[in-house]
Amino acid sequence: xQLSSANFKSAARAAxxxxxxxxxxxxxxxxxxxxxxxxxxxxxxxxxRAQAKAIKDHTLAHLDHYLERYEAAAIKQGTQVHWAQxxxxxxxxxxxxxxxxxxxxxxxxxxMIGEEMGINDALARAGIERYETDLGEYILQLAxxxxxxxxxxxxxxxxxxxxxxxxxxxxxxxxxxxxxxxxELLAEARRLLRKRFFExxxxxxxxxxxxxxxxxxxxxxxxxxxxxxxxLPKVRIVLASxxxxxxxxxxxxxxxQLLALSATGQPLTSYTSLYGGTKNAGELDGAEQCHVVxxxxxxxxxxxxxxxxxxxxxxxxxxxxxxxxYNWVGGHAYGWIYPGPMGSIWTPQLTNLExxxxxxxxxxxxxxxAEVCPMQIPLPDMMRVLRSQHWQQQLTATTTxxxxxxxxxxxxxxxxxxxxxxxxxxxxxxAGSKRGRLSRLPLARGWTEQRDMxxxxxxxxxxxxxxxxxxxxxxxx
Amino acid sequence: MATMTRSSDKPLxxxxxxxxxxxxxxxxxFASVQLLEQAGCEVRVPDLQTCCGQPAFNSGNFDQAxxxxxxxxxxxxxxxxxxGPSGSCMSQVKVHYPQLFADEPDWLAQAQELAGRSxxxxxxxxxxxxxTDLQSSYQGTVTYHDSCSGLRELGIKQQPRKQLExxxxxxxxxxxxxxxxxxxxxxxxxxxxxISVRMASQKVSNIQASGADTLVGxxxxxxLNISGRLTRExxxxxxxxxxxxxxxxxxxxxxxxxxxx
Ligand code: SF4
Numbered sequence: 001x002q003l004s005s006a007n008f009k010s011a012a013r014a015a016x017x018x019x020x021x022x023x024x025x026x027x028x029x030x031x032x033x034x035x036x037x038x039x040x041x042x043x044x045x046x047x048x049r050a051q052a053k054a055i056k057d058h059t060l061a062h063l064d065h066y067l068e069r070y071e072a073a074a075i076k077q078g079t080q081v082h083w084a085q086x087x088x089x090x091x092x093x094x095x096x097x098x099x100x101x102x103x104x105x106x107x108x109x110x111x112m113i114g115e116e117m118g119i120n121d122a123l124a125r126a127g128i129e130r131y132e133t134d135l136g137e138y139i140l141q142l143a144x145x146x147x148x149x150x151x152x153x154x155x156x157x158x159x160x161x162x163x164x165x166x167x168x169x170x171x172x173x174x175x176x177x178x179x180x181x182x183x184e185l186l187a188e189a190r191r192l193l194r195k196r197f198f199e200x201x202x203x204x205x206x207x208x209x210x211x212x213x214x215x216x217x218x219x220x221x222x223x224x225x226x227x228x229x230x231x232l233p234k235v236r237i238v239l240a241s242x243x244x245x246x247x248x249x250x251x252x253x254x255x256x257q258l259l260a261l262s263a264t265g266q267p268l269t270s271y272t273s274l275y276g277g278t279k280n281a282g283e284l285d286g287a288e289q290c291h292v293v294x295x296x297x298x299x300x301x302x303x304x305x306x307x308x309x310x311x312x313x314x315x316x317x318x319x320x321x322x323x324x325x326y327n328w329v330g331g332h333a334y335g336w337i338y339p340g341p342m343g344s345i346w347t348p349q350l351t352n353l354e355x356x357x358x359x360x361x362x363x364x365x366x367x368x369x370a371e372v373c374p375m376q377i378p379l380p381d382m383m384r385v386l387r388s389q390h391w392q393q394q395l396t397a398t399t400t401x402x403x404x405x406x407x408x409x410x411x412x413x414x415x416x417x418x419x420x421x422x423x424x425x426x427x428x429x430x431a432g433s434k435r436g437r438l439s440r441l442p443l444a445r446g447w448t449e450q451r452d453m454x455x456x457x458x459x460x461x462x463x464x465x466x467x468x469x470x471x472x473x474x475x476x477x
Numbered sequence: 478m479a480t481m482t483r484s485s486d487k488p489l490x491x492x493x494x495x496x497x498x499x500x501x502x503x504x505x506x507f508a509s510v511q512l513l514e515q516a517g518c519e520v521r522v523p524d525l526q527t528c529c530g531q532p533a534f535n536s537g538n539f540d541q542a543x544x545x546x547x548x549x550x551x552x553x554x555x556x557x558x559x560x561g562p563s564g565s566c567m568s569q570v571k572v573h574y575p576q577l578f579a580d581e582p583d584w585l586a587q588a589q590e591l592a593g594r595s596x597x598x599x600x601x602x603x604x605x606x607x608x609t610d611l612q613s614s615y616q617g618t619v620t621y622h623d624s625c626s627g628l629r630e631l632g633i634k635q636q637p638r639k640q641l642e643x644x645x646x647x648x649x650x651x652x653x654x655x656x657x658x659x660x661x662x663x664x665x666x667x668x669x670x671x672i673s674v675r676m677a678s679q680k681v682s683n684i685q686a687s688g689a690d691t692l693v694g695x696x697x698x699x700x701l702n703i704s705g706r707l708t709r710e711x712x713x714x715x716x717x718x719x720x721x722x723x724x725x726x727x728x729x730x731x732x733x734x735x736x737x738x
Contacts, residue, residue, distance in 0.1 A: 013671050324658045328675050362669055364662025364676075365535060366625035381576075387537030396537060400664060404533050408541035411496070411527040412548060418524075425500050436735035437708055446670035451677060451705035454501065454733035461494050461503035465522050 001115060001146055003351050005335030008358035012329040021330050024156050028149075032321035036372070038265030045261065045374075052258050053376050055251045056312040063303060066212040066245045067294075073215030077277025079290045084117070090295050091122035094204070094237055097291050098128050101235045103201035105129035107193075109219070109226040110137050111206030112150050112315060113239045113295055115337045116350065119204065131196040133225035138189050142169045148331030150317050150338060151263055156330045193225075203233035203287070207240040208259065208314070209252045210292070216276035217292065218252050220259065220269040227273055236287035238275075241295045243311040249274070255314055258374040262316035298350050306385055310345050312375040317342075319369035319379060325362055334359060341369035341379045348386055357395050360386040422460050429458040481555040487519040491553045493561035493570070493595075496528035497697040502732065505697060508724035509562045509598050516608045518558075525552040531569040535663050539577060543584075546574045550587050558605070559595040562720045563696050564627015567597040572630050597627055598720055599695060603636035613725035614645035617715070620652045620689035622680065622703065624696035628656060637695055637719050644722060652687035654679070661702040677706040684714055691715045691731075693722055704733035 004011070015021050039045055059066055071081045084090035094117070098106060106123065108114070108130055123130045132141045136154035140147060142165045147153030154162075159182065166185055167178055170192070179185050205226050207217040217238055219226045230236055246252050260266045279286030302311055320326040320340025331339035336356075338346040344359035360383035369379045390396045410417050432438040432455025441448045483489055490513050494506045506522075513520045530545030549570065553559045561567045574588040602608040619641060627633040641649050660666060660676025667673075680703055684692050692707070692714055694700050704716040715731040730736065 009669070012669070016671055016675055324660070324676055325669075325672055328672055362665075362672065364625070364658050364660065364665045364673075366658035366662070367629035368625070368656075368658070371629055384535065384537060387535070388539050389537070391537035391539075397668070400536055400668065403664075404536045404538055404541070407528070408530070408533050408538065408545065411530070412544055414525050414527050414548075417527045421496075421500050432735075434735050436730050437705070437733045439709070444667060446667040447705070449670060450674040450709065451702070452708045452733060454701050454704050454708075455735075456501045457503055457729075459503065461499040461506040462522070462524060464503050465506070466524070 001118060001337055003336050003347075003355055005347060005351075005359055006355045006357075008333055008335060008362060011333040011335065012362070015329045015333050020158050020161055021156055024158050025327050025330055028152075028155055028321060029327050032327075035262070035265035035318070035321065039261055039372075042261060048254060048258050049374055049376060052254050052314075052374065053312065055246065055254060056375065059246055059251075060243065060303060060308060060311055063242065063245070066247055067242060069212040070210050070215060070245050073213065074277065074292060075215070077215045077290075079215060079277045079292055082291060082293045084293055084295045085297070087117045087295070087297060090117040090239070090293050091119060093291075093293050094119055094239075095122055095126045095128075097235065097237055097289075098123070098126065098202050101201045101289070103128055103235070105131060105196065105200045106202040106204055107131045107133050107196055107200040107229050107233065108137070108203070109205035109221065109229040110134035110151075110153060111204065111239045112147070112337060113206055113241050114204065115147065116241075116297065117239060117293075117295060119239065131193065131200065133193055133197070133229050134221070135186060135189060135223060135225075138193070139165060142166070146332070146337070148339065149320065150315050150342075152317070156332065197228050197232050200233050202235045202237060203229040203231075204237045204239065205229050207238050207244060207292070209255060210240055210245040211247075211249055211252055211274075212245055213248045214276060216249075216274050218256065218272065218274055220256065220272050222264070222270045224271050227271055230273070230275055231285050231287070234287060235289045236275075236291065238290070238292045239295070240292060241297070242299050243313075259314050259316050262318040262372070262374040302349050307345065307349055307382060309377050310342070310349065310382065312377055313342055313346075314375060315342075316374060318372040318374065322368050322372045324366065324368070325364070329362075341383075342377075345379060345382045345386070353386070353389060353393065354395060357390055357397075360384075361390075418460070418462050422463055425456040425460050426458060429456045431455070483519070485519055487517055488557045490518040490520050490558045490560050491556035492520055492522045493526060493529070493549070493553065493559055493566060494522060495561055495563045495566045495697065497701070498562060501701065502697060502718070504726055504729055505562050505718045505720050508718070508720040508726045509560070511724045511726070512598065512602060512611065512720060513560060515611070516602055516606045518606075521556070523552040529566045529569045531566060531573075532663055534569065534573060534577065543577050546577055546588065547584065550574070550584070550591050553591060553595075557594065558601065559591065560598055560601045561595075562598045562718065563698075564597045564624050564631050564633050565696050565698065567595055568626040568630040570595045597631055597633055597695065599637045599640060599723070600631060600633050603640060609639065609643060611640060611643060611723050613723055614647070615691075615722050615725070615727055616646040617691045618648050618650055618689045619691045619693050619722070620650050620684055620687045621655065621719075622652075622659060622684075622692060622694040622699060623656045624694055624699045625658050627695055633695065637693075640723055641693065641719070647722070650687050650689050652683040652689065654683050659699045659703050661699045663698070666702060673702070674706065677702055678710075681706050681710060681712065685712065689714065691717060693717055693719050695719045700732050704731075708733045
């Protein structure tokens, strides 16, 4: 996917004026509130959180070891493990596997790593048909849009928009009536997809966790499409990234509970499947080939630096669902695959710092994301680290640079500071004295365009305090 | 460590008045002094203080943030306590100064020492001094906005509510999403004004839906933002800092109000 985070400001502005998006985001706010009720009602949530963090920190500290163990165990199960340093390498691996399988079509379950790899475009370029089987992704394929959320890819669409999309794209089915009910729409998508499941030579899914002790991987969905995608085609491709490995099944158990709870408020997702390798002799179901493609794409570097905690991320989306900025501007404004708070850290790491300056800045540092993150990732602290990298590399907006520089220079000279602030306070107070506020400020149009600036009371506290002290001393003598 | 001349055996409190209170609303500073004195403290106001350095810190200019932190550390050496009427500035001192000096052991020790005796005003009155009977009155229905840093970094949630409930004539109602950010966010409000205003407007709708006639909060930055949007929408809801209400200093124009209402 093309990186367009440099357009954050204009995209966000447009999003604020898009009524469909605003309706959809209001629903997401409600959904997030519902999820929080479930989380808060879970007695051992904090315990799980501490456990999961400890497991993941340990795994990351020995990541090479666990990846090697995973690979060895996976090979034993008949899985072929492919390592991809870059998205381009991953694309090549996937396309080659499809070609070897003489695939005309692939079915695909939702995979954000697949988005990161750019698999969809690579398949299109190779002339291979792709059918998305996750309902949200199916809708987006009709709309030709990227996901706006990491586990509810189409949450930016309203029901009405989906009705229209289905009506337009399913015309040739000969259906006359306009479908209204979500259940009817789902049934139609299902019916259409069934056929694709049986035709496709290759099934592509993501993986939520890779298990080092036995070489298996865990896949969770709420629609069951992931299982059909994994089991029906002859060739299975699993797209994952290197930080998804966990030492044992028991460890995955801890993470699975946190993931389901934080993502949707469920104790466990509707479908939680453990896949190990290929079909054994005598078995009826399963793929004949199983390929796992492991993407690095900058993660090894993150492991060595101050962004390592981000590698704990289990992609639950709690941070974005609870982010007041995300819930106004929607995921597309962020301009890449990972939106919201986690994306504001991931995107600069996986792409570049220069074109992503807005992401960690479009944040009030309100701390809600870190509060809800099940993996206790200090997202606001990392936003600040990114801002300090901007500062050091001269990427900070010039107005901010100047403003902060001037302010700091002034604030480190208390006497001058007191003089100038006293003058400014008096002037502003005079200008706003009648109404108690100013509706225009020459240097702060951003503030006053849609809100007033309350006027200062007049004298500064320091002035009045010194006066009070002088009066007190005077009356005491 | 510096020693101070004391005129009594009362706890000696240095008031960190914050740059916003100094500039916009000295009455919050005087309300703070009154509350602290009533609670038996001796209050002084170091004149070397300007700003805690949070704007520099949050803009990624860590060097200047450190310089300003050193200034605060020096200005407030020797006090028993450092207290300020802002969760955000006090969290800068308590939580972020030690972060800033992670690689400078000498300053780290001083920053940690300062952090240990620094408190936000209302939590200081409630949790450290156990003051629960501040004896003031306010006629009105109040809703309280939780400012983010105070809430999430310092755990300020029940303290201001408990204190407000003691105020005669005051009835406290909860608004929806009281814990949701108002969109101020320091420089965020001018860097991303459209998003910031949307967040402020949502806050304003929640305040109005609560039926309150007064909004109270513990951070002037947020209050300036919310008040600015309230008056622009023509709302009659009054805005006061929690210190002003607790000290009974509400006969003056509220935030954003002129001489004549
Ligand atoms: S950063 Fe935390 S809250 Fe956000 S997706 Fe990752 S694990 Fe979930």
